Amino acid sequence: MATARTTSVGSGVVAAGHGGPSGPRRVGVGLDFSAVRAEFGLPQDFPAAALTEAERAVAEPTLMTGLRVDHTALPLVTVDPLGSKDLDQAVLVQCRGGGFRVWYAIADVAAFVRPGGPLDQEVRRRGQTLYLPDGAVPLHPTLLSEGAASLLPDQVRPAVLWTIDLDREGAIASWDVHRSWVRSVAQLDYETVQRDMETDAAHPSIALLPEVGRLRRAQAAGRGAIELGVPEQQIVADDARGWRLLLRPRTLLEEWNAEISLLTGMCAAEMMLESGVGVLRTVPGPDDESVAALRASAAELGVEWSEDDQAAEVLAALDPTRPEAMALHVSATRLLRGAGYTAFDDGAPDRAHHAGIGAAYAHVTAPLRRLVDRYGTKVCLAVCSGRDIPEWVHEALPQLPSAMGVSDRTAAQVDRACLQLAEAWALAGRVGEVFEATVLRAGTGDEPVGEVFVADPPVLARCTGVGASQGRRLSVRLVEADVARRTVSFQAA
Known part of the structure; x- marks a missing residue:
């Protein structure tokens, strides 16, 4: 069950789902993202040594040796955007006494990546998968992320399996995590699952997801979690013009989906804090x-x-x-x-809270797409089994906050650059036209400059002469739509 990177109006989602094709591709004409790739120096290929190591890991998976529990009989399913191939998570939700049991299988990327090897070094340099409308820049070679390590349906895969028990109110009662073999029985997509749930035809493995999702949402409200639920700008492929800019509200299914990943990350954080070793995602x-x-x-x-x-x-x-x-x-x-990462290796850190979640939280559910998850998972596996945490994890912990901070900034900048390009392209040739807009930030002074949101096409841009209050509707005239400079600006009409 994927937790795609989603960002709201003003930041945007730049691809139609997290699992789009890797490497640049062209859809239609008129909008080319190659300049964005060049501007940020995004890699096109993996070094030969890294690819050789990945191929060897697939052909001779020696890192998979060791104790694994066979859970291939569990009817786990994946739920991701349509067309996804990099499937990090598979889920099963069951009743348990007066409460629930959540089985959550996470792709065991560490089974394929040798610590300190050429592939590990390249993955640490990249930090995370970057998603552009014309294709992803993957964290791992696709023969792993979309092949041998991905939880594709009807394939036996090495996984890290979380078992989390909840009480009747959705509160955490207990958890366990261990290495296992799993086999997904179905690859589902958001649109189909949402439609099935609306007609009471959901796959039995996730039929209880709405109930558990609502309970976990209530738990989040009780914790004081601060959630920003505005719609998302999205650039999607369009057969007619090549691309289309639209505004997509977050569905209930995606909210319930996110709660399962957040639940797992909260359990991981508690385990790390108790052991005094780990890396947390923190927001003051x-x-x-x-x-x-x-x-x-x-x-x-x-x-x-x-x-x-x-x-x-x-x-x-x-x-x-x-x-x-x-x-x-x-x-x-x-x-x-002030979002960041806090690594610690000798007792609980001073900074451990995530204000957006209302609790301590750690990334462990997307190792195919995010570097830090592999290390957090290894900590949890060692703690739960009573074994020593691997030395390569101890050695890497101090560098992880910086590495992830750099990759997070790059991802945000790439996202915004793609959206700015799409916004300018969508409005090119319409300078002088008048649009209806919503004031997001009012300006001040004699020549106020604020921010407005135009719904059709969905564009957020600077606007001069905005003296109106936030949330007010007003007419604005487009005065600039420069595709080369990726700039759009309006003026109060």
């Missing part, structure tokens, strides 16, 4: 000034916020499709500043 809690500024924005937008309500409760209650909700969610990004 919002300061009083940021909360006060958000309260002021809410008042300006006419959003009710009582003295007893927390920011998380107010945001969760909003309809994300309404203009005032979109504006307030954009303002709320200031609550989640």
Whole structure:
């Protein structure tokens, strides 16, 4: 069950799903992302030594030796965007007494990557898979990420299997993790599963996912998790023009899906904190000034916020499709500043909280697509089995926050560059036209410059002369749409 990288209005999703084809491809005409690849120096191929090692690992999987439990009888399924091939996770949700049991199999990438070898070195340099509309820049060679290591259907695969028991309220009762053999019985996609669930025809392996997902969402609200639920800009292939820019709201299925990964990451974080060794994904809690500024924005937008309500409760209650909700969610990004990674190897760290989740959290569920997950998983396996944590993990821990920070920044910059290019391309030739827009950030001074969101095509851009309040509707005139410079700007009409 994939947890794709999703970002909301203003940052964007640049591909139609996380599992798109690797390497650059062309769809139609008129929009070329090769300049973005060149600007950021994105690699085209893997070094020969890294590919040779990957081929050897597939042909002679010596790293798979050791104790594995055979769980191939479990009817696990994957749920990913249509066409995905890099399948990190497979899931099964069952009733257990008065509660539930979640089986969550994660691709065992460490079974194929020799620590310190040429492939490991190249993967550490890349940090994560980057997704562009014309193809992915993969973290691992595709013969692993889309082949031997991927949890493709009807294939026996090495995996790390999490078993998490929940009580009737969805709270964590216990967990276990160990190396296993698994076999997915079906590769499902979001669109089909969403439709099946709406007609009570869901695959039996995930029929309980809505119930567990809702319970976990309630648990998140109780923890004070701050979730930004605005729609996402997305660039998708289009047969007519080559590409199309659209706005896609997050579905309930994706929210429930995310809760399973978050659940697993919370268990992993607790295990790391108890052992005093690990690497966490951290986001500091919002300061009083940021909360006060958000309260002021809410008042300006006419959003009710009582003295007893927390920011998380107010945001969760909003309809994300309404203009005032979109504006307030954009303002709320200031609550989640300072995201990073915290590595520790001698006792629990001072900084361990993730404000967006409302708990300690670690990345362990996407090792095909993110470097840090392989190390976090090895820590959890060692702790749960009572064995020593491998020395190569201890040695790498101090470098992981920096490596992931660099790759996160690159991913964000690439995402934004692709969206800016698509926005300018979608509006090229329409300079002078008037559009209806929503004010996301109002300007100040005699010549105010703010930010507006135009819904058709879905574009976020600077706008001069914006004196209107956040969330207000106004007419704006397009004054610039420069594809070469990737710039778009409007002026209040």
